[in-house]
Amino acid sequence: MENGAAPTAQPVIVAIDGPSGTGKSSTSKAVAAQLGLSYLDTGAQYRAITWWMVSNGIDLEDPTAIAAVAGKPEIVSGTDPANPTITVDGTDVAGPIRTQEVTSKVSAVSAVPEVRTLITELQRSIAAGAEHGIVVEGRDIGTTVLPDADLKIFLTASPEARAARRSGELKGVDVHATREALIKRDAADSSRKTSPLAKAGDAVEVDTTELTLAQVIECVVTLVEEKRAGK
Ligand SMILES: Nc1ncnc2c1ncn2[C@@H]1O[C@H](COP(=O)(O)OP(=O)(O)O)[C@@H](O)[C@H]1O
Numbered sequence: 001m002e003n004g005a006a007p008t009a010q011p012v013i014v015a016i017d018g019p020s021g022t023g024k025s026s027t028s029k030a031v032a033a034q035l036g037l038s039y040l041d042t043g044a045q046y047r048a049i050t051w052w053m054v055s056n057g058i059d060l061e062d063p064t065a066i067a068a069v070a071g072k073p074e075i076v077s078g079t080d081p082a083n084p085t086i087t088v089d090g091t092d093v094a095g096p097i098r099t100q101e102v103t104s105k106v107s108a109v110s111a112v113p114e115v116r117t118l119i120t121e122l123q124r125s126i127a128a129g130a131e132h133g134i135v136v137e138g139r140d141i142g143t144t145v146l147p148d149a150d151l152k153i154f155l156t157a158s159p160e161a162r163a164a165r166r167s168g169e170l171k172g173v174d175v176h177a178t179r180e181a182l183i184k185r186d187a188a189d190s191s192r193k194t195s196p197l198a199k200a201g202d203a204v205e206v207d208t209t210e211l212t213l214a215q216v217i218e219c220v221v222t223l224v225e226e227k228r229a230g231k
């Protein structure tokens with residue numbers, strides 16, 4: 001090699017989709033950090049626009065009202081996997097977007113086609129600007145946002161495992177109530193008309209029910225490395 005320089009890896013685009021609590025965020029952040037890639041949490045963007053709608057008193061039962069104002073908030077995502085950030089009109093909303101109120105309303109907002117068009121454009125421009133490549137996680141990344149991704153992963157886990165993981169995070173929240181809320185949100189996300197939660201035909205499905213987080217991370221890192229090696 002000229003100048004003795006180390007070979008630089010080609011930018012790689014990794015799409016990780018799946019329902020809530022399957023390990024998308026934890027896996028994607030760790031894989032991106034290990035491989036020196038950017039990281040984008042697209043759920044945080046849908047949560048951010050939902051937070052803005054709630055804060056501004058928009059009627060979330062009215063898709064026309066949601067569509068009319070969807071372009072107003074400016075959502076900015078920081079893509080460092082060691083410190084992912086999310087702001088709306090310059091305000092840090094990392095905390096407020098995780099409230100139960102936002103969680104219970106996000107599916108209604110994310111089902112509105114005008115919202116999806118705007119957020120999808122934002123996601124594509126972030127991915128295109130990632131110098132070393134990016135891990136993008138969500139519900140429709142492999143099917144709609146980045147259909148030409150180099151690697152697509154679809155994470156699954158039993159509803160019981162997912163509810164136990166989520167209620168472990170939200171201390172004091174009943175596991176049965178968490179399970180019911182998860183199932184309801186999955187159903188809404190999977191049945192909407194515009195880019196529903198779905199596994200892309202060419203995605204690798206990984207059932208994480210019986211795997212530790214470390215095992216899932218290792219599995220995905222290996223798949224990325226195999227892709228890069230052209231296997
Ligand atoms: N394979 C796993 N085994 C046990 N706990 C896990 C596993 N994967 C993720 N978790 C934990 O479950 C919770 C939800 O994971 P997260 O990555 O936020 O899922 P998602 O982004 O799919 O909603 C986190 O507390 C995380 O540490």
Ligand SMILES: Nc1ccn([C@@H]2O[C@H](COP(=O)(O)OP(=O)(O)O)[C@@H](O)[C@H]2O)c(=O)n1
Nearest residue numbers: 020021042043044046106107110138139140
């Ligand atoms: N690519 C995506 C990502 C999230 N979403 C929506 O955003 C919500 C929150 O996503 P999230 O990834 O933060 O959800 P959790 O996995 O944290 O529960 C989902 O329930 C979907 O309604 C979406 O429609 N498309």
